[in-house]
Structure formats: structure tokens, C-alpha cells
Amino acid sequence: MKTQSMLLAALASAPAALAHTVFTDFMIDGMPQGDGVAIRMNPNAAKASSPVPSLDSDDMACNVGGTKGVSRVQPAKDGSLITFEIRSWPNDPTKERLDRGHVGPCAVYLKKVSDASTDTAAGDGWFKIFDHGYDSSTDRWCTDEIIDNNGLLSVNLPKGLEGGDYLARPEILALHAAKDGDPQFYTGCAQIFVESSGNLVPESTVSIPGYVKYNEPSTDFDIYNKDAKDYVIPGPKVAKLTAGGMKKASTVQTAGLKPEGCIMENANWCGKEVSSYSTEKGCWASATECWDQADVCYDEAPATGNAGCKLWQEKCKDINAQCTAMNFNGPPNKGKILTPEKKSIDVGKIMAVNGGGIVDAPAPKTSSTKQYEAPAKASPKPAADKATPAAPKPTVDESYESPPIVEQPVAAAPKPTQQPTTLSKAPVSTITVAPSSANAPAPTQPSCPEGYKCVYVTDVEVVTETVYVTATYDGYKRRHIMYRA
């Protein structure tokens, strides 16, 4: 007993977190919604990238703390492409997305809710729209696909879904410690509003938690001694959809929109213009208004950071400077939107169209080394500024009819002629584009198609790396403004 408690104490004092991962943000049709915007994330920034602590807890639905929603709900179109982003360092997309030692399947679930910002998420109502495990033809797991796609997991919403609020839940299961009773689930939820006049609903749903348990073939699989091609993905099959929902002419989002007058965003926080002033007293009062909002911004900043708060702080400093210079006519740049403009990005490989599995899109041969460009939200001048949008914004081809959704994922793969234009328009790379960290090709490998760079990963290596995650304000010190009466 003593030994055990000593061990526990040692564990408790061990360095904070391993390099796991977390869903930090998402894109709709390639457009970044902003770090932490409309995303349910573990509110404990120091543990944000940890796997869900227990498969039996409500944390399985939308991650730790995920029974509580955030204020924003982002509009998506019928059949929109939703791209989830993972990061090992939640506030730094330039770093590793997921340690290569994490191998396993991934999936995306949806739940129709009446209010995505208040729904408690846990419980029945979830249905799967995509999953992918191991592909023996390429010897790659879903995690390999995500890692090699810059941490992006893209799936199309099934076309014709009943419109309204949904929680969209990506899931990664890392199996490296599954045989030791530690299947590591990574999840989170995006709060979306689907603008659709469709009436498709799932034929059946499952409860989360409950849909997967410990000591099942999917969660205690020994990746080191078993053949990966025998692996069975956890949870239900991709849901069959059936007509049966409320057919409405058109659904209009009424809640969760960006608040009026939001001139600066940091995750779900919004800065609003301060009161106009023309006197010394008014100037300092408005400065206080500004700093008070900054306080809230920093307090509410999720693990993705406080870049927006820092920009907001500059505004407050400008007001201070005005007051000090006895220029009592402001605020400066009144009403100017300070949120850096969001630009659509190339999301790379589209993982699934209506549950069809990884889509081998015909990549244009010229697009071989398209590198992901970080949204650079913290900087007012994104690196991609000069260019016309890096990727043509994927558009939904109205003539495309989604293939019938059937239980067998292979059968659901759309025929080449039926592929939606999202696949052919965007410069999608199917074959791995070598990231700088890629391993050298192993000696005996299948040949690489002409015009592509191929990277073969044959060894699964568990790398345990210790990193320190801190939730400090990063240089920010609370500013107390002397009110000069």
C-alpha cells in the first residue's frame, strides 16, 4: 500500500504532459473558423492535449469539460467539407501535430441537437458519418493519413441532412498502449449549424459514452503482435440515413452567431468597441472599458492561446497613449475590425465522402509539394497574403448526388465519375508529400507512381517525449488603470 501511494505521488509530480494531441479548430469548406472558435476543448490548458481519461465517462462525448458548450455555432452548408485540425501544441500549429508513435483508427460522429451551444453532448443521439482504420494495401493507419496531411482530417457532411444545430465530433484512437489497458481517445466537438432543407436522419444512433468499452477487440488490440489488417474499428458502422426528418423550406440560424459589433475575436471571446469620448474623464473611462475586456479575453482564452487578446491590448495601449497625450477625442480607429482576416486554405487530402473511406483523388501532377500554410491568425499579415487564395475554395457541385449510404464502407465509395468537384478542383495530394521529418524510404517498397514523392513508413516506433505545457499569460500582466477624475 505504501509502495502504491509512493508510486502515485511520483506520478503526480511527474512532468505535466506527454506529446499527445488535441482538436483545436476546424474549417468549413476550407475556411478556418479561428482557433478555438465553436470548439469544445478541455478547459484545463495544461491538460488540453491529454487523451480522454475514461471510456466510461461523459468526457468521451466532447472531451473533458465538453458537456458544457461554448457561445459560438458556425454555419455550414448542406454537404460542406468539414476539416478538423489537431495540434500537439495547441497554441502553435507550426509544431508537430501528432507523435508518429500514435497509430490507430479515426472517425467522425454527428449529433443533432436543438442548441449546439448548450446541449450537454453526452448520451444517445450520435451517429457515425466516417471511419477509417488500417489499410493493408498501403500499410497505413488513419493516424498516418492525418499526420501526413498536416494534422487535418476532412470529411464531407452527408448531403441532405436535416438542417439545424449539430455537434460534430472527430475521434482518434491511438493504440500504442491499448494492450496495456490504455486505449487513448482524442476527441472534441465542433458546434455547427447545417443550412439544409434536407430531411435525412440516421436510422439508428448510439450513446457516447457507451458505444465503446475497455477490453473489446477494438480497444485492447495488440498492435505489436497482431496483424493490423484484422483490426476492427470501434463503434457502430457508418450510419444509414433515411428520409424522416423535418423537411423545412430553409433553416435559418438564430443562435450562436458572431455577436454584432465584434471587432476582435479570440476563440469565442469578442471585443466590442469602447465608448466614444471627448473629455479627459471619458478617455480614461474608455481605456478602462478596453482593459476590462482584455481581462475577460485572457481569462477565457482556451489552450489555443491568447493571440487575439494581445492584439486587443494594443488597442488599449493606443487609448492610454491618447489620454496621456491629452488628446481626448476617440477612440482611435473607431469601429475598425481588428480580427485578422481569415483566408481559406488548402486542406489537402479529403478523407471521406459520405463514409466512402479515404478518397484517392486524382491529384494534379503539378501540385506535388503543396505545403500547408498556417493560418497565421496571430499576425495581421498572413504569409499567404501576396497570393490569391492558396486553394480554390471548394464548392459543392449541385449536380452531385451523394451515393447511397450503405453499411459497407467499400461499397459506398463513389465511382470515379460521381466524385464531387471538391475532389478534382482542389489540388489534393493523395500520395504522401514528404514532410521534412519523414523517414527515408525502406529498401523494399512498392513502386511510387510517376510524378509523386512517396514516403514509406514501415516501423512503428513509440516515442515518449516529455513536454511542458503551461497556461500562463505569456508575458501578459494585468494592467490597472489609474482612473483620473
Ligand SMILES: [Cu+2]
Ligand atoms: Cu499520446
